Amino acid sequence: MIHLERISRLFRSDEVETTALTDIDLTVEAGEFVAIMGPSGCGKSTLLNILGTIDRPTDGRYLFEGDDVAKEPEPELARLRRDRLGFVFQSFNLIDELTIGENVALGLAYRNMPSKEKRERVDAAMDRVGIAHRRNHHPHQLSGGQQQRAAIARAIVGSPKLILADEPTGNLDTENGAQVMEILTELNAEGATIIMVTHSPAHADIAKRTVHMLDGRILTSARRAA
Amino acid sequence: MAGSALLTLYRSLTRHRLYAILNIGGLALGLAVFLVLFLYVRYEHDYDRMLPGADRIWTINSAYDIPGFPAVNISTPQAMLGQLQADFRGLEGARLTMIDDATVKNGNALTSGIVAEVDPAYFDFFPFPAVAGDPRAALARPDGAVITQGLATRLLGEGPALGKTITLIFGGAAHDYQVAAVLKPMPGNMTYASPIYVPMPAAADTAGTPSPYTTLFLRFADAAAAHGFEQHLPAFVDRHPPDGFSSDSKKPSDFLKLTLLPLAAVHLIEPRDRAVVATLGLVGLLVLLIAIVNYVNLATARAGLRAREVALRKVLGGTRASLVAQFLVEAIATVALAALIALAIAELALPFVNTIGGISLSIDYLGGHSILIPLAVMILLVGGMAGLYPAAVLSHFRPASVLASARSPSGGKAGARLRQALVVLQFAIAIAFMIGTGVLVAQTAHMRDADLGFRRDGxxxxxxxxxxxxxxxxxxxxxxxxxxxxxxxxxxxxxxxxxxxxxxxxxxxxxxxxxxxxxxxxxxxxxxxxxxxxxxxxxxxxxxxxxxxxxxxxxxxxxxxxxxxxxxxxxxxxxxxxxxxxxxxxxxxxxxxxxxxxxxxxxxxxxxxxxxxxxxxxxxxxxxxxxxxxxxxxxxxxxxxxxxxxxxxxxxxxxxxxxxxxxxxxxxxxQFYQNDAQRSRLFTIGAVLAVLIGCIGLYGLASFDTARRIKEIGIRKTLGASTRDIMRLLIGQFLRPVILANLIAWPIAWFAMRKWLSAFDDRIALSPLYFLAATLIAVAIAAATVFGQAWRVARAEPARALRYE
Incomplete structure (x- = not known):
């Protein structure tokens, strides 16, 4: 499903040039649940952003289902994100001005779809993560766990093939973290491919494969014994 | 405390250049428009009031009341003063007859010009300061002339003019006069000023025929005395009927109405003229209001950037009152800075405004008409108005929550709503101005080009x-x-x-x-x-x-x-x-x-x-x-x-x-179009600047609002929104208040312009096109204003936006 070849990413400011990723090669098959681990600043989030096409590599090839998306124009990438990707962030990234229901609906806002179907899918996604009763609240009225579940609902409302999760449990307590991991595991069991950045070895253990990174490179990539 | 506030202001202005330019530039432009229009209103209001004692002078207004016609003002017979003074002992009076087709002979060169025949007492009523000679004594001799300094230089050169001879041709004969007094330059806003004064010939006292342009001035101790005198005028008219009056059934006073008019009221006697002055004054106030709204909007929109400073000052022991004071000092200092720039803009603009408006405005720094006191009052008022709300919002932040939170407060939903409402207000004013300008210009053009029943060219x-x-x-x-x-x-x-x-x-x-x-x-x-x-x-x-x-x-x-x-x-x-x-x-x-x-x-x-x-x-x-x-x-x-x-x-x-x-x-x-044309030009400038200042505010607001929403835009893009989706969202949101503003602007402009047009017998129709055009222009300008901001953030990589805090 995903094939990265010699991906690198440089950040340039006026004076400083920082290498975030160097020669990353990575292949992820459909249906995998991959955890990415590594110390802060090792390039995990940058890698995830590039996988999610919200950042572009400086160099290298990125094949998504056979298409080289590193060179695709922006409207194509927007369509790719809209139709095939779902994002979950550590800081939830819900929009404060919108209610939970509206935030979840945002996952379908840019699709052509009858509004009845949109409503049904939003309801289903919120039921699925157990926050339907919070539909009319604003994000700041919810606990962190509820906010993250709302963010997951937003990510899955469009039935994406790939879910990218950037430390989805990083801001949550153990119990809420466990709930989120449960949902992700279920989604993976239903066929979604998941790539997750995490600091938690326990949560990484839930994934089928763990990729270890250091200073912008992949150290090891180990599959969990079946 | 004020020192620290000013230092913070200076730092904030130099650090946020765009904000400083928008904020001070917009304010300065608004203040400049207000200043010029303030000068204009004062100029019109001060007409004939400038000389000492002007408030005790009345003119006699003679009008024929003819059924079926509006009352017709006629000139007053020169003999009337003598008759009045004979009937009312001790009445102080002076006459002035304008001869506007006189010929001034200078060597062999002839120029046509205005000459005023006046009684010596005229200079008691109008004590123009003289450069040389005594005007009153000058007119005591039959061949004495009083001329202005400007004319003296033009006619007689730079040397002393006293005693030189000038030749005037009027009344079918040439007259030689000796220059016996030279007057200092006169203000432009004098109804009864003339470059040349000569004595009124004694014969005029007995001549019964009314000569054109004769004005009779009377002086009373106060308005009550004048009013008391006015009661005797109908009986006076009956005692001295106009020449050729004959009627069996009616008295002379049924036709000829004599009334007293305060000198100060002469210039703006027409309600239409008063309305124009009031309207232009209102334009000045509204443009200033638009500029103040900009300040309030930008200041509260930027509140988040200042939240940490407020929190720290509170932590260090600052009270709410001291913070309010700080922000008020900041606002007043900003307005003062803007006012200085406005003064410079006004100075640069005045020659231009004077030319197109047919007026002679000037900024005086010293003396009774000094701009400095009104300017200081304006700075305090505008600074207070502009600073109070932002001061209240900013000083309200709670230090603990501000310092603990990664997010910066933005004044909240209520603040955002208020900003939207203020933008609606600004654009309602601007759009109403544009509609008004369109109608004004179209009507003026129509008058210039309308079929008068004869070919007017050539x-x-x-x-x-x-x-x-x-x-x-x-x-x-x-x-x-x-x-x-x-x-x-x-x-x-x-x-x-x-x-x-x-x-x-x-x-x-x-x-x-x-x-x-x-x-x-x-x-x-x-x-x-x-x-x-x-x-x-x-x-x-x-x-x-x-x-x-x-x-x-x-x-x-x-x-x-x-x-x-x-x-x-x-x-x-x-x-x-x-x-x-x-x-x-x-x-x-x-x-x-x-x-x-x-x-x-x-x-x-x-x-x-x-x-x-x-x-x-x-x-x-x-x-x-x-x-x-x-x-x-x-x-x-x-x-x-x-x-x-x-x-x-x-x-x-x-x-x-x-x-x-x-x-x-x-x-x-x-005769007919100049005033309308000049006023429509002043109005046009006001309208253009109103729109411009409104757009400066919208631009500032757009730049801060998009900056605040970068993260939201990142989220939306991550969820699959394309650049075009984001553009549509942002521009749509910024245009909503502009479009909403039309709902307010249209009815107001419709009523105002219908009323204005109704004064014309020959007028254009109040077509919806003026309204649509103004709306389209406003929306197009506003869209162009926010387009750049929206384009910048809509194209940014979402990952970068998501890192943004």
């Missing part, structure tokens, strides 16, 4: 033709010679010309109904020259004895009135269904006077476009009489050349009188 009125210095033989020779000038197609004579401001009204009693008509005295060539359109019958012809009033005595005229041509409106007023029905009929104006109607012409508009066309009667006199004006028809492009040739012919035949001419277009413009 007509030259030789106004000096009626000057006193010419005799009948010279006039006849001039007409003959003018007709032979190359480029002259026609020459016609008439007593009235379009836009010369003269009217001649006759009121007729016809059995049961009364008809009031305008009379136009015509001579040979009049209809041909003006290109009158004959609807029925024929025009005057010297071969028809019954047409020509020449040599007919008034008695004979009453018994055998001459034939007349009337306009279509008169035909209708006389009850004829079709113009042809009127031909050959008597116009039964009175029991005894029944002139024969020989022709009906289409209406020609000689009077103001504001007034309805009156029923008009044209009479004919085959010989050039002394008060007729010659009008020449030529090709519009030839006007300058033909005028030069006419002047050359004139100098050959009447070398002692200055040639004076004006195109009918100019005359119409000066």
């Amino acid at each position: 007509l030259i009125a030789v106004s000096s033709f009626s000057a006193d210095g010419l005799d009948g033989a010279q006039r006849a020779e001039l007409v003959h010679a003018f007709a032979g000038v190359p480029g002259v197609a026609d020459i016609g004579l008439s007593r009235q010309t379009p836009g010369d401001g003269s009217i001649n009204i006759l009121s007729y009693q016809n059995n049961d109904h009364k008809i009031t008509v305008q009379q136009v005295q015509t001579g040979p060539g009049f209809f041909q020259t003006f290109g009158a359109h004959l609807l029925a019958g024929r025009l005057f012809d010297a071969r028809h004895a019954g047409d020509d009033a020449f040599g007919v005595t008034p008695d004979d005229l009453a018994k055998h009135p001459r034939n007349i041509v009337i306009n279509a409106t008169a035909a209708k007023a006389l009850g004829f269904a079709r113009p042809a029905d009127a031909i050959g009929k008597d116009a039964p104006f009175t029991q005894s006077v029944h002139p024969l109607i020989i022709g009906v012409i289409a209406d020609m508009r000689f009077a103001s476009p504001r007034e309805p066309i009156q029923p008009t009667v044209y009479q004919y006199d085959s010989r050039a009489t002394d008060n007729m004006i010659a009008t020449v028809r030529t090709a519009p492009a030839d006007v300058p050349a033909v005028t030069r040739r006419l002047a050359a012919v004139w100098r050959r035949i009447v070398p002692e009188v200055a040639f004076q001419s004006i195109t009918i277009n100019q005359q119409l413009y000066r």
Whole structure:
């Protein structure tokens, strides 16, 4: 499903040039649940952003289902994100001005779809993560766990093939973290491919494969014994 | 504390350049517009009030009250002052007669100019400061003249002017005067100022005929005394009836109304003029309001950037009051800075404004009219108004939550709503201005181009033709010679010309109904020259004895009135269904006077476009009489050349009188359109600047709001929104208040402009196109303003946006 070849990413400011990723090669098959681990600043989030096409590599090839998306124009990438990707962030990234229901609906806002179907899918996604009763609240009225579940609902409302999760449990307590991991595991069991950045070895253990990174490179990539 | 506040302000301005430019620039522009319009309103309001004692001067207003016509103001007979002073002992009075077609002779050069004949007491009433000589004593001698310094330099050069001789030609004779006093330059806003004053001849005291432009000034201790005096005026009119008054049933005071008018009220006596001054003052206030709104919007939108500073100051022991004071000091300092720039802008703009507005505004820094005190008051007021709300919002932040939170507060939902409402207000004002400007400009253009019933281009009125210095033989020779000038197609004579401001009204009693008509005295060539359109019958012809009033005595005229041509409106007023029905009929104006109607012409508009066309009667006199004006028809492009040739012919035949001419277009413009044109230009500038300042605010708001929403945009893009989706979202949101503003602007502009247009008889329709156009322009400008901001953030990589805090 995903094939990265010699991906690198440089950040340039006026004076400083920082290498975030160097020669990353990575292949992820459909249906995998991959955890990415590594110390802060090792390039995990940058890698995830590039996988999610919200950042572009400086160099290298990125094949998504056979298409080289590193060179695709922006409207194509927007369509790719809209139709095939779902994002979950550590800081939830819900929009404060919108209610939970509206935030979840945002996952379908840019699709052509009858509004009845949109409503049904939003309801289903919120039921699925157990926050339907919070539909009319604003994000700041919810606990962190509820906010993250709302963010997951937003990510899955469009039935994406790939879910990218950037430390989805990083801001949550153990119990809420466990709930989120449960949902992700279920989604993976239903066929979604998941790539997750995490600091938690326990949560990484839930994934089928763990990729270890250091200073912008992949150290090891180990599959969990079946 | 103030020092720290100013330091913070300085740092904040230098660190956030864009904000500083938008904030101070917008304020400065708004303040400059307000300043200029403030000066304008003060200039108009101060008309004739500048000299000490002006509040004790009244003028006599004489008006004929003729049924069916608006009251007609007439000039006051010069003899009236003597009669008044004989009847009311101790009454203080002075007279002024403006002679605006005098000729000033300087060596061999002749220039036409204005001369005022005044009583010596005039300079008691109007104590103009003199550079040399004593004006009052100067006029005590019969050949003493008082002239302004500017004229003295122009006529006599730089040296001392006292004792030098100037020659003035008016009243059919040349007069030599000695310059006996020189006046300092006068302010431009004086109704009764003249560059030359000469003594009023004693003969005028006894002459019973009213001479034009005579103004009578009276002085009273206070308004109560003036009001008391006014009660005696009807009895005075009955004791001294106007010349030629005869009526069996009515008293003179039923027709001639004498009233007292405070000198200060003379200039803005017309409600229309007062409305214009008030409107322009309102424009100034509203533009300032738009600028203040900008400040409030930008300050509260930026509140988040200051939240940490506020929190720290509170942690360090700052009270809410001290913070409010800090932000108020900041606002006032910002306004003061903007006011200095505004002063510079106003200074630079004034020459331009004066030229296009036909006024002479200036900024005084010292003296009684110093700008400094109003400026200081304005800085405090505007600073207080602009600073109070942001100060309240900013000082309200709770330190703990601000310092603990990664997010910066933005003034909350209520703050955002208020900003939206204020943008709606700004654009409502701006759009209403644009609609008003569009209608104003269109109506002004319409007046300039409307069909007046005659071709207005290429007509030259030789106004000096009626000057006193010419005799009948010279006039006849001039007409003959003018007709032979190359480029002259026609020459016609008439007593009235379009836009010369003269009217001649006759009121007729016809059995049961009364008809009031305008009379136009015509001579040979009049209809041909003006290109009158004959609807029925024929025009005057010297071969028809019954047409020509020449040599007919008034008695004979009453018994055998001459034939007349009337306009279509008169035909209708006389009850004829079709113009042809009127031909050959008597116009039964009175029991005894029944002139024969020989022709009906289409209406020609000689009077103001504001007034309805009156029923008009044209009479004919085959010989050039002394008060007729010659009008020449030529090709519009030839006007300058033909005028030069006419002047050359004139100098050959009447070398002692200055040639004076004006195109009918100019005359119409000066009399009827100039004020509207000048005011519409001032209004246009106000409207353009209102829109500009509104857009400065919108730009600032857009830049801060998009910065605040970068993260949201990142999220939306991550969820699959394309650049175009984001553009649509952002521009749509910024345009919503602009579009909403139309709902307020349209009805207001519609009512205001309908009222304004209703003052014109000849007017354009209030088409919806003006409204649509203003809306489209406002939306287009606003969209262009926010487009750049939206484009920048909409294209940014989402990952970068998501890192943004």
